[in-house]
Amino acid sequence: MTQHDNVGHDVETGLIDADAQVESFRQTRNNRRTELVEDYVELIADLLVDGGEARQVDIAQRLGVAQPTVAKMLKRLISEGYIQQRRYRGIFLTDAGRRLADLCRERHQIVESFLCSIGVSPETARIDAEGMEHHASPETLEAFKRFLARTASSRIAAQG
Amino acid sequence: MTQHDNVGHDVETGLIDADAQVESFRQTRNNRRTELVEDYVELIADLLVDGGEARQVDIAQRLGVAQPTVAKMLKRLISEGYIQQRRYRGIFLTDAGRRLADLCRERHQIVESFLCSIGVSPETARIDAEGMEHHASPETLEAFKRFLARTASSRIAAQG
DNA sequence: GAAATAATATAGCTAAGGCTATTTTTCAAT
């Protein structure tokens, strides 16, 4: 009659992978916590590359969020070592920030391209990729890349 | 020098779809808010089908979360009309709850099968599907289904 | 039917991510 009988009970009645599911949920909760950080870092990198500066107002406007919300989040990014900030001056990515941004950008690109490649419209692909990218493991990304490569080569084959 | 010049500025310098991106982020934030509700309803449906009852302890154990956390969430599910609960008795899905559960189950199934079909291992597919399912729009799900159907039929063709 | 056990409920804490309103600082323009 311990806690563990619940698991046993489940196994007998057909819910085979109870502990595995626990892990999925844990993993997903973890991902959710890092999603925002990734969104910010990715966006900041975009703004820096594109306009040379990433101001709070720009970030806020892009995310559709109020400026103090951004200010608070930037403190978190600083404490986690992804950005540097000088009061009333700009925001800069640290090495770690740049690495994370690159990773996110690549991942985002793969997911979005992949969705398009299976026939999802560009607009929907953008929206869905925004949410899905954070949950795509390296293994899944590899599968997406394989698929993209295969599709590209078969398109070439069809032409030639 | 209004707020809108930022958008204009971005357009000129290459970040073409600033307002579209705002919408993506908004959409994603919205999804994140409903994810937990969906996870709970889906899990409750599973437990009910499988064991005939969905107790707080079971849900807590499955989600890897403490029982009071579940209790609090169940209140939200009640107020949103997805479940009914009698003190110290079981939890039951309302019609709305059952509809949502069916929708989630189907969506989950499609995403997980799809990942497997492009070569992702079952374990990774389960984990990634758990996170990705909530961000797959109807259009993307349709694309997944089309792909699954095509893959299935080509497998049959290869055999015949 | 009383005691022990298990499940649920409740109280009260934390952290995160939103918000508005306000103050401080910087920058630009006269």
Place this chain on the structure above:
DNA sequence: ATTGAAAAATAGCCTTAGCTATATTATTTC
């Protein structure tokens, strides 16, 4: 150089989702 506008910082609020500890209610067992 001063002023006015824009940006950033700060204060203080809310909600959600997590936690622990504890009280309450059912259920089971003797």
